[in-house]
Amino acid sequence: MDSLADIASLLNSTFRISTPLVFAAMAGLFAERSGVIDFGLEGKMLAAAFVAAVGSYFFGSPWMGLLLAILACVSLSMLHGFASVTHKGDQVVSCVAINILMIGLTTALAAAWFGQAGLTPTLTSDQRFLEITLPFADALQDIPIIGLIYSDIISGHYIFVYIAYLSVPIVFWIVFKTSFGLRLRAVGENPSAVDTAGINVFSMRYKALMVNGVLIAFAGAHLSTAVNANFFREMSAGRGYLALAALIFGKWHPKTALIACLLFGFTDALQIRLQGVELPMIGTIPVQLIQAIPYILTVVLLAGFVGKAIAPNAIGQPYIKER
């Protein structure tokens, strides 16, 4: 039973850890399917984490924090659009600018407003999201297997965890079953054909970026107002890039991207579990090397053990209307 409980808690943390990755991957999916590269997920996640924590602290409500985080991320996405869609600047440069700007600005403002350590004040339980116990979770606790799956793995997560996994089928439906989704994909594959059909390429890309901003805000709010009770310096720790790698590995499909995110989450959960544990034959692996595992895995996955990923055809190219 002990090892079963172990596995349950490992799966439980996998779902929790994958949550920001799932949001970020779905956010990236909208931008990239429309033909706009988004390496800026990292910076936006960081911005959302900071704004959500500060907003919750000042307004006393995590929902207010979330709302402000959405506003902040949509603004940053619009900035990315302004630079790379309207002014046809280099998309990767624009993303790098957003990332570096946010690493600096969040920590600098946290330090200026709340003291030199660059932390935001710890949120009280009213100011943050708490774990939700699903109905009947306590009652079902003692039933073998079902109790384990329902009460220990599925129940007891933050609200964002449930929203994240619900968002995947919704994203799938929007992108593959609606006319908006069809246009979105077409704009990313062949913008001039879409333009000929009378659809505005620029406004489609801006719409995609708007959805992108909303989704990535959830990832940041999850980090600073749910899992943690404050913002700290560079708390996104490369998750934006991991999510993008998951998206590419998942070939820009919501379902496969979700699987890749879960794989990253599982590796991270395992990595935390392995710290300081003595393994048979190998002994204790130094903690610094264990922490590098998710990053190494990213490189290995991107190296394409499952064949080359084919990106949307027009990705990274600004659309220039011919006259």
Place this chain on the structure above:
Amino acid sequence: MATAVDKTKVPWWVANLIVPLVNLLLALLVSGLFIFIAGENPFQAVRLIIYGSFGYIEGFAYTLYYTTNFIFTGLAFAVAFHCRLFNIGGEGQAYIGGLGVFLVAINFSFLPVPVVWLLATAGAVVFGAAWAYIPAYLQAKRGSHVVITTIMFNFIASSLMVFLLVDVIRDFKQMGPHTVALPKELWFPTFKELAHLFGVKIRYSPLNLSFLIAIAASFFVWFLIWKTKWGYEMRAVGHNTKAAIYAGISPHKNIIIAMLISGGLAGMLGINEILGVHHKIVAGFPAGYGFTGIAVALMGRNHPVGIFPAAFLFGILYQGGSEVTFDMPNITRYMFVAVQGVIILFSGALENLFRPQIESFFVNRINKEEMA
């Protein structure tokens, strides 16, 4: 939409001087706004920056020491960028380059000093290039995007170096995660010693021989990119890969060459930091210089002649910035990371924001003069 401007009529100094300066000015205005939001006076901050970086000789020497680092990392980003590669792994390559410097210097310390310096510099280049090789190979052969792989290699380099500094090459007599110091005769001569020869007394100066090496590296990059077949092929691949293939130029080969040179240049940051300043490996010594290189290169329009003043400007911002953080409790060094982001935004992604207007303004004036 702005009216199309006849590009051939735009004077070179408008495209390469006026437009970048306007972009820089915009970036500084936005940065001033950030300082204001943080609760400090931006004008006072500018005064402190100018005093800190020019006001006294030690401060100015510090400015040039930072400039040295930014020349290396700026050149590193620029070389890769000419091949259309975003090497944002300068941070990790510099870290590993420092390992190369130290390992070579400590193991060959019995050789004559100039030979050790040469070998250690080669160590920096080889280690930095090696760290760039895997992302380069994966980009060329497997199409893994170099931005993600180089970022991951920054994280991996950081983990690896902390592991080495804690468990393997640490000075075990000390508590902190750093190695033993190199023998004193291997340290690069500094500006302090030079000033002494002329009878000027300086307390301490991190500025050292590496500054001259950085200038030599700038000439090397200029020669490589614009005067050699390699440079031509790299630019051809970067400009139009399909046309390059048609001309018989291999993109794979050039991607790898560009990344190796780029990584090697980033690795050379290690000679400034280790032979010049710390004389040992200290955890986290690249301290963001690798990322700053991106802003330096973009501002300098990826040309050594532009990179030098851009690196100098960032030297001023860094050295003057530390003066600001000293005097203004609300400003931390992260504020200057944000400033870098703003500069990348305005001189990189938004570089065309006002270009059509500015160019047509000058072209119209020239046209009028011709009419008259």
